Amino acid sequence: MTRARRGRAVAAVGAAVLAGTTLAACGSSDGRATLNVYINPDAQATMAKLADQCSTDKYKLEIQLLPSSASDQRTQLARRLAARDSSTDLMSIDPVFVAEFASAGWLATLPEEYASKAVDDDVLKGPAESAQWDGKVVAFPQWANTQVTWYRKSLAEKAGLTYDDATQTLMKDGSPATWDDIIKAAADNGGTVGVQANKYEGYVVWINALVMGAGGDIVSDTEAGTDAKVDIDSDAGKAAAQVVQTLADSKAAQPDLSVSNEGTSLGQMYPSGGAGEFMVNWTFVYKNYEGLIGQPGGPANKAAFQDLGWARYPATVSGEESKPPIGGIDIGVGAYSKHKDYAMAAAQCLTNTDAEVAMATEAGLMPARTSAYNSPELKKAFPASLLELFQNSVDTGGLRPQSAYYSKISSAIQSRWHPPSSVSESSTPGNSASFLKDVLEGKALL
């Protein structure tokens, strides 16, 4: 064999190998189409099981893992979709990115038959809104997350805060307790208040809930893109700034306030000495402490675990109902997928009541559907009052702004509201509003 011919042979083998792998990527050996499902690593085992169950004799779902941080997940999906990747068939997306992705044209709009079911009356209001953009349904809500007030019953009792069973709220002198009441209660009784105030998305979750709880919003008319109305310089914005300022100046603030995240304040609930805390945090907290009974950082025994209370997110201002934060995951169908019809059917299967019950009981991720909350399996895994609280919070909570420019909005707020100790009622809302306007108009760098 001459050298040239050998070269050609090598090339032929290479081409054959390449062709083989490409084919394998499109269809599996049994002739079924393969649909890639990009998921975040939250509930891998359950998702793998659901993927098996939702595969049919026409297509097979294959799980692909995204990175663990929400921003890396967004970046990776965006890079694939911006390059019109036809192998991104299904994906988990954080609700705040739905508007960005849909506006970029990266999500396939749900046909009427699917849309009506994806956001039917069974789906709670928060997740249902999160799956829509510009009047169209662009994703299937899969599970919903929300924040509630977690607290030590003994601490609340000592501080004179009572729990109202009917509204599931902490009460102070007959009206729902505000952030100020709770901060004062903690400070006067040797307790602390746990929040998320590092320079990251979690801090925006808090600020947004505070602003919405005062009846306002950060931006409105978000479908106008860069011409959205910036509303944070308002009474509601000032009320939010006042809460942050009060906590930062209070002795109830935890020492790591400026770098606090979902994990940092968990240890303050059952400290080795002290009264414990009031903490706003996501739904995973219950299972977290339940699993830590008798272990360091957790309740010492069953009795101590019984001392863990939960109530609706605190009110920002007296007389206005709080707007608990909403998170979770929606399933989107890639706009460039080669099998959109299959992908739609698969997405519907991954988000039906049974799938949501499995996500909740196996991975602790709360359902977006009312029917799932009523399932016997879920009632066995969580106390009834907690399920009711989660369900109500998700149903009446406040979404973060849905905008194609969400990441700019979020970063702009973070940059002007961090650290919490620098927040002032008089200047922060105004500063952040003008900065946000400049950023949206392309007049300032982020």
Next chain:
Amino acid sequence: MTATAGARKTRAAVSDRTKAENSLGRKLVAPAVIIMLIVTAFPMIRALWLSVYDYTLTAPDDKKFVGLGNYATALSDSLFWRDTGVTVLIMVVTVGVELVVGFVFAMVMHRLVFARGVVRTSILIPYGIITVISGFAWQFAFSQTNGFVSGWLHMSPTFNWFGHTWSALLAIMVSEIWKTTPFMSLLLLAGLAQVSEDMVEAAKVDGATWWQRLYKVILPNMRAAIMVAVLFRALDAYRIFDNIFVMTNGAQNTESVSFLTYRQVIEQFSLGMGSALSVLLFLSVMLVAYILVKAFRVDLAQARQEV
């Protein structure tokens, strides 16, 4: 520079043979030139094109022409100048330290009599390590929880190196210096090898001390090599990104211009603004190169011994 040198030679004696050689040469490099144009010129032109638009990937319908608007925004923004300041500081300090340390290493490698291979190899090892890995290694070294640096310096073990601008910048610069000094010493070693031993001998016979030989004979004769080393490293240092990404992710005001650009394009999806910043970064690198070439008064062709 190479082209002019070549042209001068051709004009001096244009024989048929030279002509044929030149034509063959052009044909041989043509594929490479075409590929280079595709992979470098196209992205550059595209970046220029994008930089005059207000264009966010997530809102393709809002794309609009803004002329030099993005440049005006960037150049009038304090964030851009702060990041430029940080970048220049990192460049000046790291290149300065590397030049001195690298020269010492080069001398050691040059004068070594025994175990030459072993010493040369061990000096060069850091350069073979991927920047991201070296960033992680130094991050662990400076880490508050399991790092050893605070212990060695007898500092409070709770001192958070990455919690303050200056200490974080110091950590970043240490990792950069550790990683790239070998490159500097390699280039300087090449320069040292060029200095004729006869000249050094002659100076010695004339009674010059060691310092005099260094300053009057060795350094002036390797000016071109120093220039190349400083130029390459300065341009590299100006584009610093990996260490910052790994060690602080831009927190505590340790962001460089590259990092700012990265955030606009990858995090904010602002292709327009990001491209404008890339163009500005490119222009700054050109400026640095120009200043260095002028400052050293060296003809690059001479540095390559082509004249």
